[in-house]
Each structure stands twice: as C-alpha cells, then as structure tokens.
Amino acid sequence: xxxxxxxxxxxxxxxxxxxxxxxxxxxxxxxxxxxxxxxxxxxxxxxxxxxxxxxxxxxxxxxxxxxxxxxx
Numbered sequence: 001x002x003x004x005x006x007x008x009x010x011x012x013x014x015x016x017x018x019x020x021x022x023x024x025x026x027x028x029x030x031x032x033x034x035x036x037x038x039x040x041x042x043x044x045x046x047x048x049x050x051x052x053x054x055x056x057x058x059x060x061x062x063x064x065x066x067x068x069x070x071x072x
Contacts, residue, residue: 003027009063018051018066028065036061 002008004027009015014034017025019042029035037045038054049055051069 003031013062014060016047016054016056016061016064018049018064019068020045021068024065024067034061 009028009032011031011033013032015028015032015036017028017035017037019039020037025035025037036047038047038049038051039045040048040050042048047055051066054064
C-alpha cells in the first residue's frame with residue numbers, strides 16, 4: 001500500500017527484495033527497472049545474502065524491500 005500511494009520507485013529504479021513474498025514480487029517486478037531478490041537460505045532467489053552483510057557495492061540499489069523480514 002505504501003509503494004502504491006507514495007511511489008518511492010519508478011521504471012528506472014533498482015530494488016533488492018529480501019525474503020520476497022509472491023504478492024509483493026508480482027507488483028514490484030513490473031513496477032521497477034531492475035528487480036533482484038535475496039534470502040539467506042532460499043534457492044529460488046537471485047542472491048543468498050545475509051541481510052546484515054549485503055554483498056553488493058554501495059549504491060547498487062535505489063531501495064531495499066524487506067517487509068517479511070521486519071515482520072518477524
């Protein structure tokens with residue numbers, strides 16, 4: 001709801017999504033230019049990264065979505 005209302009991302013944005021939920025993935029993937037996923041243990045993601053130690057260069061992404069992580 002936040003993304004739809006405030007539109008923090010656009011077609012040029014690059015987003016990293018931790019512990020990606022299917023519903024959010026479907027929405028974000030079509031909304032941004034670059035969409036990548038990450039999780040510590042899942043195999044169906046782009047990166048197996050620990051959210052406390054993201055193995056990407058600074059500035060690689062315009063935003064990080066981690067709502068499922070924060071829920072827990």
